[in-house]
Amino acid sequence: IAYLRKNNGEVRAVNVEKGIFGIIMGINSKDDPIQWKALHSPNEIIFSNILITEDKEAYWKGKDGAVPERGMNHSGEWYPGKLDDAGKEIPSSHPNARFTISLDAMENLDPAAHDSEGVKIGGIVYGGRDADTSVPVEEAFNWIHGIITKGAALESETTAATLGKAGVREFNPMSNLDFLSISIGKYIESNLEFGKNLSDPPSIFSVNYFLLDKDGKFLNEKNDKKVWFKWMELRVNGDVDAIQTPTGRIPLYRDLADLFGHVLGHKYSEADYISQFTLRIPENLRKIKRVFDIFAGLMDIPSLVFDELEKQKNRLIQTQKMFGDYVSPFDLTGIP
Template identity: 50%
Template structure:
């Protein structure tokens, strides 16, 4: 269940934990590659009647079409370029796609079937784990737990992410992205990190910290993670906060054990997870 998909306010609470409260009413996200296989909950919300906003998609007979939605699109319609037809080019002779790679959707959080009943609870929810997500194709494993709160700050501060269609400039350029939150920092980075350390040290029950990377690729350039595999990494992280799983201590942090991941993949996704996959992702 979710209480938000983006920004949260965290503060110390009287029970010794940090609590998080969602401050947003809806979701504003990239719609490219949202399809029934990879994002079934969001996809269902987008194709059923409700109040929502599309931007930069193709419209034909009142129906929206976007890149990677898993169905054929019309050969003509209306999009960000105006009246569109297959084969249309811009002033430089470049082909205009039927929808923009940075096309977006906006919906209410309550439209999602997995919305948490505590969405509007002013007391928020206690936080047992914090995940910092990077985007790199060849370095970090899918999930790793920090060795301590201080080391978790280091992990978050050293995250690197490759640029996407959601950013200006070339795609695939690796940039430093502290806490995956650089665009939203309102104080100098050094002060921000010091505040993190002080905050964690004041808590009676400090959250565990994890680093995730859903974008690891093999030598053939293909992703090693399926879109739904992130569910396994999150369940493992949640289990670690509850003492459900052992882990392998390494210099970069605690890594999952193969047998635990194999069982989770079978239970949650009915998917066989091989030793070869594990070795390539966590080597």
């Protein structure tokens, strides 16, 4: 949680929290070395919904090593193949199993983490979970476009971390709907107002790690987000160009190919780039209609919201007339 304030035309932030918590499923020594080390060092840690082995060790799905033969979990005494009342196999640890630990346990904690002056914010990132619409990373055109189309219009599919059926697309402005104490309209207006009179406003980005192919497989790998964040950092500092699309600015292939090689040590193909960054116009138009209709039924929504959504819709329609429903990023070569 960051507290943001304006200071001399820029945005600065402090983190008022002492620790972090997160989904523990899949954390392993290869992909998550810093978290792995912290979770296996003498620290104060809260585990929830994991498996406790007979040796009093913590086990979670995706952890290094073999699955234990027995243990205790949310279902009571557990063993491989145990079934629930509906005849469904019970996993060793719950999909929503979590850990809570102090920030100071992380060896890569920034030295400025406890600085009362905070740190300058160069970028704000909004993340949703959708299987078929948004590209992995995209930069908004400006503060207004970002707050409205990346933040206020955010949709995300439900997961095991939420009650009810997983995979249901839900409207969730800024991924913050459950925590609002004011109307959505006033919340959006406050965000728009915050950006006024900033001489150096943060860039706004969207991320989506959950695109699926036609076979239901993820188009992104777990650690690809390292590349997306490195690209955002380069954009904030003006070190790389971007391709302008109807919905925002996306990376050039050559930059991602370089980053995948330097950051992750593997090749990034043109086929990967096309599958991940193709502009999906029908899906984007359907999203705009869904969000527009929701906002039309709410009070206090700034007129700027409808104007910005309408402009994005028109850009998409114009591009659709030129290129069709699905547009390769190689066809969108305009660099602003």
